[in-house]
Amino acid sequence: DAGVIQSPRHEVTEMGQEVTLRCKPISGHDYLFWYRQTMMRGLELLIYFNNNVPIDDSGMPEDRFSAKMPNASFSTLKIQPSEPRDSAVYFCASSRSLAGARETQYFGPGTRLLVL
Amino acid sequence: AQTVTQSQPEMSVQEAETVTLSCTYDTSESNYYLFWYKQPPSRQMILVIRQEAYKQQNATENRFSVNFQKAAKSFSLKISDSQLGDTAMYFCAFATGTASKLTFGTGTRLQVTL
Numbered sequence: 001d002a003g004v005i006q007s008p009r010h011e012v013t014e015m016g017q018e019v020t021l022r023c024k025p026i027s028g029h030d031y032l033f034w035y036r037q038t039m040m041r042g043l044e045l046l047i048y049f050n051n052n053v054p055i056d057d058s059g060m061p062e063d064r065f066s067a068k069m070p071n072a073s074f075s076t077l078k079i080q081p082s083e084p085r086d087s088a089v090y091f092c093a094s095s096r097s098l099a100g101a102r103e104t105q106y107f108g109p110g111t112r113l114l115v116l
Numbered sequence: 117a118q119t120v121t122q123s124q125p126e127m128s129v130q131e132a133e134t135v136t137l138s139c140t141y142d143t144s145e146s147n148y149y150l151f152w153y154k155q156p157p158s159r160q161m162i163l164v165i166r167q168e169a170y171k172q173q174n175a176t177e178n179r180f181s182v183n184f185q186k187a188a189k190s191f192s193l194k195i196s197d198s199q200l201g202d203t204a205m206y207f208c209a210f211a212t213g214t215a216s217k218l219t220f221g222t223g224t225r226l227q228v229t230l
Contacts, residue, residue, distance in 0.1 A: 031216050043207065043220040056217065089159055095216070104151070105218060107161035 004108035006092050012114045018080040021111045024073055025094030034077050035091040082115045118143045120210050122221035129198045130229055137193045137224045139208030147213030150191045156204040203228045
């Protein structure tokens, strides 16, 4: 399997612009997670989906952030409008669940976002 | 709420030596999972090892092993025969058996030197 795929790998944009990050989970995984990593706050869970349905979005910082998962093989994280403080590395991860067992999360390579 | 604490911001070890990274956690749950992830300069998050809390036996993956002390809520990572490629940030993470999300520690930066 190719692993979790994220695009773009790097994004530089100006404040106020819309940013869309994309993720393709590992085939067969029914959980998808979006994380943000910054020096100040470390790794934070933003939102996660189970079977394409958002389960917990309590980590989404504000209304400028939105995430969708239209099907089992694709998810987007959108920031509109973007601000310099959104600069971070955004990771997508996926996992599967089996009868209550907690499966390992596999991470994508991340998208490094810089908002000027 | 669960918390994960890594008290060593940075560590250094010579090649071929052994190093132990510390992690403590706090939870009231009885069913949970613990992980160590490695983040090299490429920034990719790579799973190193995982431990189920209900298992008494410490997990081992080649040169990597853990010392899981459930009563003390401690989960340290031992790297034997350290290699230059082990240079990375190491994150301890926690997940309960009923929730899917991971809670991460702040990380320990490990430098392996010649």
